[in-house]
Amino acid sequence: MANSEEHIQVSEKQDIHPELKRRRGRPKCFDEQEALQKAMMLFWKYGYEATAMSDLTKALNLTAPSIYSTFGDKSQLFHACLDYYLKHEACSLDLIFQQAETAKVAIEIYLYENLKKLLQQDKPTGCMLVTATMNCSEQHQPLQHDLLLKRQQVKEKIYQRLQQGVEDGDLSSDADIQAMTDYYSTVIQGLTMQARDGVAIEQLENVVTLALKTWTLF
Structure with missing residues (x-):
């Protein structure tokens, strides 16, 4: 009798354990980076709120459970896409500021x-x-606040680079670097809105040229 019970316990373990192992170790059948890139394009084009979960499942060719299990909910996916954007699409601010003379x-x-x-x-x-x-x-104010903090970080880097210019002697110690930071940050955000409105590259280049001519006014 004891041997029979032992045999049943072993059989149950053998039946259950492989199934659990298979479920837990099931490999993903899609490229996460490619999925992030596609999701990023939707958020970038339409914005967070206008991008529905149904849009994401269609674009990524994935079920909602697959997206949730890999990236979390919609807001978590958005943050992952934002990180992807900053790494692959945004301007290389740090590198530019480090290398510029x-x-x-x-x-x-x-x-x-x-x-x-x-x-x-x-x-x-x-x-x-x-x-x-x-x-x-x-x-969705927490998301807006998070992006605001990221924009402020960019602004702070601009200020620090201007401060470095003062320390290096290529920018006057009398220069109002806070006003310069505010001005050029405003120009950059204004260029974004003009680009969204379909303004031609030539016109935006003229804006940049004019903005650079104001350098000595500060």
């Missing part, structure tokens, strides 16, 4: 490189950091 050159390159990113063939116009949570309802 002067503060003016740093700002000039940054403005022109931004233009290239704002108007790319077969990609949404504008900057995802600015456009993705515009006109969101009150329930």
Whole structure:
């Protein structure tokens, strides 16, 4: 009798354990980075609130449970897409500021490189950091706040690069670097909105040229 009970217990373990192992170790049958890229394009083009879960499942060719199990809910997927955007699509601010010989050159390159990113063939116009949570309802304010913090981080880096220009001697110690930071940050965000409105690259380049001519006014 004992041997029979032992045999049953062993059989149950053998029946259950492989199934649990199979479920837990089931490999994903899709490329996560490719899925993030496709989801990012939707959020970038239409914004967070206007992008429905049904849009995402269709674009990614995945079921909602597959998306949830891999990326979490819609807001978590959005944050993952935002990280993907900053890594692969946004202007390389840190690299530009590190390599530029002067503060003016740093700002000039940054403005022109931004233009290239704002108007790319077969990609949404504008900057995802600015456009993705515009006109969101009150329930999505945490997302708006998160993007605001990221934009403020960019602004702080601009300020620090201008401060470095003062320390290096290529920018006057009398320069109002806070006003310069506010001004060029406003220009960059304005370029995003103009790009979304379909303004031609030539017109936006004229805006950048004019903005750089104001350098000595500060």
